[in-house]
Amino acid sequence: MSDLGDPHGYDFGTGAAPSTMSEYDRESYQYSTDDDFSDDDTRDGDHSASDFEAESDDGNDDVPPMRVSPPLASVRARRTSVSAESMAPTAHDVHVEKVVIPKSDEQRERIQAAVxxxxxxxxxxxxxxADVIDAMAEVPVAEGETIIQQGGVGDYFYIVETGTLDVFVTRAGDDEEPTKVADYGPGGSFGELALMYNAPRAATVTATSDCVLWALDRITFRRILLDHTARKRRMYETFLExxxxxxxLEPYERHKIADALESVTFNDGDAVVRQGDPGDKFYLIESGEAxxxxxxxxxxxxxxxxxxKGCYFGELALLSDKPRVASIIARGKLRCACMxxxxxxxxLGPVTAIMARHTQEYERYPGEEELSVTNDEGSTAAGDEAEGEAEEAPAPEDE
Structure with a gap:
């Protein structure tokens, strides 16, 4: 197999897998990879009960031999192992410069349309x-070259810029020639499972013409997600305070809420909530206006x-299902975090038990005649119309 080389300077490995959780991706869990390991390369956990007993007999005689149940492989075929690198935030405190590879506007649009x-x-x-598109590297491939090999493990996700490729699968235990199951052209993509974990490839992908591919590696992708997730968590926690x-709430409780908030996007004129609808969600505005x-x-x-940005509304929906007392309408593109x-x-358990710590805070809100969204919904975002001021969470400084 031709070595494509790593566009970022790493070992390119064996490439990627077919597209978007197809049946070939799911079948990757069925393929056995025993042939990929020699006796000297036995993986962790590939031992029998007798192996463990023999090892314990060689050690301290005072220690009784381990009693290990027969491995699952003795009763059924072993599942393919998968693994992923640890990307804990504490392990990556050092700032990593963004990877930016220049692309034309047309190329950026094609990449975004593909993903x-x-x-x-x-x-x-x-x-x-934007960060994902910036980090994708151009990879030229010659006709007849194999990008990935079934059973191999690689780190890259690919998008086809130009050219065509064929996808072949050899069924487990099948001695026949590989079967063509799909093909890719411009705009096609494959190998997204490589962005999540190391897993044997479910198919072989070969170029049937000269191609130009865009490649994204797992480490870069996960760093992008990690960086954005950490910054969003800090922003949410600041808002929630x-x-x-x-x-x-205790800090650890707000931390749990921040991790569980879901981000939703609304277009201009969309109703986030409608007056009279039952209240069942609490919202924080990440960006935009309403x-x-x-x-x-x-x-x-x-x-x-x-x-x-920083305003919030509907938090009393966490206490009751009272109807919304006002409508919130997106003004332009609006992104909110909700729960x-x-x-x-x-x-966090029953909401009422937690809110009992601070119920007196909400006894001060004005009556409905003030036309304040805070009245029934508990939204401090719109504030008291008489005062004409809105309470809001301070937006954290841009990082």
Whole structure:
């Protein structure tokens, strides 16, 4: 197999796997990799009970021999092993410079179009997308060259810029020639499982013409996610500290909430919540602005001070299912972090027990005649209309 080389200077390994959790990816868990290891390369855990007993007999006689149940492999075929590098935040405190490989606007658009429907990239925000696209390296491939080999382990995910490739699979225990199962052209992608863990490739991919591929390695991808996740966690925790209803929580409890918040995006004019709907979620605004609109008993609309980054609303939904007293409408693109009552209860137990620490904080809110979203929803974001000021969590400094 031709060695493509690593666009970032690492050993390129054997490449990648077929696209988007296809049946060939799932079958990778069925393939045995025993032939890939010699007797000297036995993996951890590949021992029988007699091996353990023999080892213990060679040691201290005072220690009884270990009693080990027969390995699962004795009753069924062994599953393929997978592994992944530790990427704990504490292990990567040193700032790592972003990898930026120049690309034209057309190339960036094609790369984004290829990955935006992929399950691994679907929930990335705009900044993460930009970092992923910046880090992709161009890889030229000659006709007839094998990019990945079935059963091999590689670190890269690929997107096809130009050219065509064929995908072949050899079934386990099948001595016949590999069977062509798919092909890729411009815009195609494969090998996304390499971004999650080391696993044997489920197929062989060979170029049927000269190709140009874009490649992204696992370490770079995980560093991008780790960096963004850590920064979002710090931002969420800062916001949560300013929510009166949650101010009685211990730091570790706010940390758990910050990790469990889900990011959702709304387009211009979308209703985040509608007046009269039951309240079941709490929201923090990550970016963008939103209008607060309340319709009174006479059908007249009242507009309050717009919400922006750091504002929050609907936190009393964690206490009750009271209807929303106002509508929150996205003004332009809006990104919010949200959490429902069920998730909150699952993490921290019954909400009422936790809120009992700080219930007096909410006794001071004005009546509904003030047209304040804080009234029934507990949203300090819109604030008291009489005062014309909104409470908000301070946005952390950009890093």
């Amino acid at each position: 935006e429907t992929n399950f691994l990239f679907r929930h990335l925000d705009d900044e993460q997308y 300013e929510v009166p209803l949650l101010s009685s 209008d607060v609109v309340k319709v009174d008993d006479h059908g007249d609309e009242h507009h309050m001070k717009p919400l922006h 429902g009552k069920k998730a909150f209860n699952r993490l």
